[in-house]
Amino acid sequence: MIIGVHASVRAGLVWALEEARALECESLQILPYPRHHDPSVEELAEFAAARRALALKILLVHSRFVPSLASREPRRRALSVAHLAHELRLCAGLGGDAYVLHAGAYSPGDSFEDGARAFAESVRRAICDARFSGEILLENVPGGGRRMGATLEELAALRDALGAGVRAGFCLDTAHAWAAGYDLSRVEGVWRLLVRARRLLGEDGVRAFHLNDTRALLGSGRENHWHWGQGRLGTECLGAFVRREEFAATPAILETPKEPGADAANLALARSLAAA
Ligand SMILES: [Zn+2]
Ligand SMILES: [Zn+2]
Secondary structure, three states, rough: EEEEEEOOOOHHHHHHHHHHHHHHOOEEOOOOOOOOOOOHHHHHHHHHHHHHHHOOOOOEEEEEOOOOOOOOOOOHHHHHHHHHHHHHHHHHHOOOOOOOOOOOEEOOOHHHHHHHHHHHHHHHHHHHOOOOOOEEEEEOOOOOOOOOOOOOOHHHHHHHHHOOOOOOEEEEEHHHHHHHOOOOOOOOOOHHHHHHHHHHHHOEEEEEEEEEEEOOOOOOOOOOEEOOOOOOHHHHHHHHHHOOEEEEEEEOOOOOOOOOHHHHHHHHHHHHHOOO
16 A cells, blocks of 8 residues: 555645655645635645655545535535535645545435435536546545445445546545444454455445544444554554555555654554555
């Protein structure tokens, strides 16, 4: 796997690249803009140039927040489409290799199918408005309530709703899968998930991973990303992922908590297990 981290853009977009360089990451994930700051064309160009100067193989851009793309409320939905289109333009401007998106929730009274249809329609409109030609990766979520995309079956249904005209793949998050009831604490559980993913999401449907340990309980629907080796998934899970040869060219992003030295420690563990 091409291992990297999610880096904050709080101090500026280029600063995230600096972090990737310092940590010797081959892949990186960022949000498309720092809070309350819309990057200028110049800033995007500066970022793209700085990125080219690094040995960074893959850059993922993750949606800033979960938009209400499946909302029944026309105004909310229109705002979400406009927001998504804006982020897709920024993703392209930053030179992102793919854009990672959570599907969000469907409206009260709707079914999952209604929600998937509305979500897909909104995404297609945003892609068209932004003239986005890149890849969109649907991420699995912890689930709970009306949130869509907790299971592999739901992810497959969301992709089917988007249709063949949309370049869509998947990003699998280990902490979210655990929260949704997939037991990944043992190597057999990891294999089972990957076999099912291959069957339901396609031969190379899984385009990225978020490798996170978690403190949440299995099936709890709770997101509680934690440091590797200190949570409920543990090193057997991490090792089972990073050693998969069919994913040698797939980005694996650590979204573990940002404490001093924590990224370096989590990366070191992932790299040592990959080499073992
Ligand atoms: Zn995410
Ligand atoms: Zn994630």
